[in-house]
Amino acid sequence: MKKTVSVLLCAVLLLTAAIPAFAAVDPWRAGSQHPIVFLAGDGEPIYDEDDNQILKISESGLLGLFQGKGDGEEDNSELYKSIANVVMPFLIDGLISDNWDPYFENLEKEIGDLFAEGRLDDNGEAPAGTGISSARRAQNEENRHWDKKGGNGYDFYSYQFWYDWRLDPLEIAVQLHDYIADVKAATHCDKVSLGSACLGGNVVLAYLSLYGADDLNGVGMIAPLAKGSEFLSQAISGRFHLDMEGLNRILTDTSSIDRFDMPAFATASIDLLSKSGMFGALSDSFKKKIYAKVIEGVTSALAMSTIFTMPCYWACVADEDFDNALLYVFGEEGSEKREKYAGLIEKIENYHNTVAVNADALMQSAADSGANMAILCKYGFQMVPICEESYLVSDQYISVKNASFGATTSTIFDTLSDDYIAQRKAEGKGKYISPDKQVDASTCLFPDYTWFTKNSTHTLRTDAEVRIMYSVMTADYQMTVDDFNYGQYMVYDHEAKTTAKMTTENCNTEHWTQDEMKQPTSKKDTIYNGLLSFFKWIIELYKLLKTKFG
Numbered sequence: 001m002k003k004t005v006s007v008l009l010c011a012v013l014l015l016t017a018a019i020p021a022f023a024a025v026d027p028w029r030a031g032s033q034h035p036i037v038f039l040a041g042d043g044e045p046i047y048d049e050d051d052n053q054i055l056k057i058s059e060s061g062l063l064g065l066f067q068g069k070g071d072g073e074e075d076n077s078e079l080y081k082s083i084a085n086v087v088m089p090f091l092i093d094g095l096i097s098d099n100w101d102p103y104f105e106n107l108e109k110e111i112g113d114l115f116a117e118g119r120l121d122d123n124g125e126a127p128a129g130t131g132i133s134s135a136r137r138a139q140n141e142e143n144r145h146w147d148k149k150g151g152n153g154y155d156f157y158s159y160q161f162w163y164d165w166r167l168d169p170l171e172i173a174v175q176l177h178d179y180i181a182d183v184k185a186a187t188h189c190d191k192v193s194l195g196s197a198c199l200g201g202n203v204v205l206a207y208l209s210l211y212g213a214d215d216l217n218g219v220g221m222i223a224p225l226a227k228g229s230e231f232l233s234q235a236i237s238g239r240f241h242l243d244m245e246g247l248n249r250i251l252t253d254t255s256s257i258d259r260f261d262m263p264a265f266a267t268a269s270i271d272l273l274s275k276s277g278m279f280g281a282l283s284d285s286f287k288k289k290i291y292a293k294v295i296e297g298v299t300s301a302l303a304m305s306t307i308f309t310m311p312c313y314w315a316c317v318a319d320e321d322f323d324n325a326l327l328y329v330f331g332e333e334g335s336e337k338r339e340k341y342a343g344l345i346e347k348i349e350n351y352h353n354t355v356a357v358n359a360d361a362l363m364q365s366a367a368d369s370g371a372n373m374a375i376l377c378k379y380g381f382q383m384v385p386i387c388e389e390s391y392l393v394s395d396q397y398i399s400v401k402n403a404s405f406g407a408t409t410s411t412i413f414d415t416l417s418d419d420y421i422a423q424r425k426a427e428g429k430g431k432y433i434s435p436d437k438q439v440d441a442s443t444c445l446f447p448d449y450t451w452f453t454k455n456s457t458h459t460l461r462t463d464a465e466v467r468i469m470y471s472v473m474t475a476d477y478q479m480t481v482d483d484f485n486y487g488q489y490m491v492y493d494h495e496a497k498t499t500a501k502m503t504t505e506n507c508n509t510e511h512w513t514q515d516e517m518k519q520p521t522s523k524k525d526t527i528y529n530g531l532l533s534f535f536k537w538i539i540e541l542y543k544l545l546k547t548k549f550g
Contacts, residue, residue, distance in 0.1 A: 034193050034217045034474045035154045035183055039176070041198025041225075042165040042312065044136070046118055049129025055118030094294075104297040112305035120166055120309040123343025136162035144182035156470050159183050159192070165199055168311040168347045170355065173206035180215055193218035193372075193473035197461060201226045202315040202355075208362045209355045218372035218473030219363075222465060223395055223458050226359045227402035228318025230394075234387035236303050237321035238328055240295055246385025249512050250396065253381045256494075256511035296328050300337070303329045314348035318402070319357050360405060360445055372479065373449045374472035376465055377403040379439070380454040380509050382412065393438050395458040404452070405445035410438045412510075434489045436507035441488060448480040454502060455509035456492040464490060464499035 046055035094100040112119065120126055131137075140162055148158040161179050163172045180192055194216050196204045201224030213219065234240065307313050308329060317325050330337045330345060338345065355362070367373045378395035392399040393409040400409050410416050415437035424430055424440060432442035434452065444450045449472070456462055464486055472479045481488035489502035491509060500506060 033153050033189075034191060035148075035159050035187050035189055036156055036193045036195050036470070036473060037176070037180055037183060038157055038160045038195045039163065039197070039200030039203050040160070041196075041200050044132060044162065044165060046130055046164065046166065047133045048117065048127075051134050053133075054130060055115075100294060100297050104301045107298065108301035108305045110305075111302065115306050118166075119306070120311075120344070122309075122341050124168060124309065124311045124347045125343070126164060126166060131164040132162050140179065144179050145186050147187045149187065153474075154187075156195075156466055163203070165312055166310040168351060169199075169202045169206040169315050170210065170347075170351055172203045173210050176203060176207055177211055184215065191215055191217040193220070195220040195222075195469060195473055196224065197222040198458065199225055199312055199315070202312065205355050205359055205362055206351065208366055209358065213366035213369045213371040216366065216371045218374065218475070219366050220374040220376075220469040220473045222376045222461060222469060223378055223398065223403055224375065225316045225398055225403075226356075227405060228321070228356075229316040229398045230318070230389050230392065230402070231384035231387045231397065232313060232316045233318040233321040233325070234389065236299055236308065236328055237317070237324035238296070239321065239324075239388045240299065240386060241388045241390070243385035243390045246382050246390045249382035250385060252511050253396065300329050300331070304337075304341070309344065311344070311347045311351060315351055315356065317352070317356075319352075322352055322356075363405065363445060367446065372472050372475055372477070373446050374469050374479075375404060375444075375446060375450045376469060377407070377450065377452050378454070378456045378458055378460075379452065381457060381511075395456075397458045400439055400452065404441065404450050406443050407450070407452075408440040408443045416440060432488070434507070435502045435504045439489070448482070449478065451481060451486075451488055451490070453490045453492050453499065454507060455494065456490075456499075460492075462492055462497075462499055464492075 043056075045053045048054050094103045117127070117130070143159050148154060161176055163175060165172075180194075183192055184190065192215065194204055194207070195218075201221040204219060204221065205226050208219075314325075326345070326349075330341055332338070363373065377400050379393050379400045381394060381396045383390045383392055383394040383396060383399065389399070391411045391413065392401065393412055394400060395403070400407050408416070416433065416439075420440075421430070421433055421437065424433060424442060429440075429442040432447055433440050434454075436454070439452060441447050441450055441452070451465075451468055453462065453465060456465065468484060468486065471484075485501065486499065487501045489507075490499050491502045491506050492499050
């Protein structure tokens, strides 16, 4: 069972370590007089100079690696076994002698070799010739010199800007500025609207910090990571925390929306480990001896051998975690690793100090300059359970609080208190409380320009969401939540692929039961839940054995 859980954990962590942008999109193409320049997040394949694909973030691909196949490509299971065999002696030596440095160094080398083609160098620069495909570059060139206005105006994706998402958002913002200037010239428009999803929002913020909003009619962000993504930010800054119940919930989420189907016995095993207290007991004893040292060393090794050579992911580290993240990944000031990665550190510190910490001010300045603002958040899913705050209301990758620039929320286990709601109503702000009583939009940076969709995942852009963003960004005035029949809060139906205004009747979309969401309040409850989980595990084990052996 240990092997099963280990593989599942690896799959889930790798699956969610990259914020995917392979969204299911059904765009609304009503047309506008203002061109929209749109930036997606990560996920666009990266190629070498010969146009061979070297990096692609894909759910099925990552899961396939841990199922012994590479999404229809070569079998990679032996490769991972080889890595395990190489680093195993160093791991054993660390356990015996408490000398972990050789293990960390070899772990970073072996994993780094696996990701070598897609990683960036010590200065946060892409290897020569790597980036987006030649087809995407040609598409950018064509779009920037062609007026694509149709009978009804410009479509939502007419001028999508393709870019190497691995790089420093400030570097991409310079490229974006040149692209916008060309689009304006080609269309004879004095302004464009700038839309984004996911990591694209960080590039938009970088653009605002360098150039302001004078060229922009509107700014729209869907599920932005501009204020930090908790599971990335906390996991590399010493706030790593594995929530086993949360792991079970996120697997239930992904299975419920047909993203990944986890065997019932596996989820029952994870549930048993969690509710029986076995995992907590093991981790407590482990922490007393080597937990802090190992977690810090492994964090640094995995970060620098995979995605944290990429400034884009450092742009997702929240201000409160930033200094500790530098310490965990690069060591103390003056360390050998700090010197080695001085160029990369300069890039990520520059973005953090000029853009990230000024996110609210940059957005407010854009609004003050006359740009129409629209922010759209999603929730209703378990956050990736490898951080201290995985209980926050989220879309799996980012909390509603951060994505909305300041909404007040409950946790996934409860609702806002009756006293809190009564107080907001007394202040005349009751209309901002969601029907499920989990979100208060009145504390957002833009309470009237921020929308929320429950049961719409981070990677999905629904027709209704695109309609709202499109309409607001291209309007001749600042539209608000009151201008749409959907209201401020919506609910998405994955089966019917429809969106409706949220009500008290349709708002309970969680993929777990209320009993599964409740946290034990007493020792009696803990024992009861453990026994219940044990019996469930026995039943699933019986089903599994019966299936295999008849």
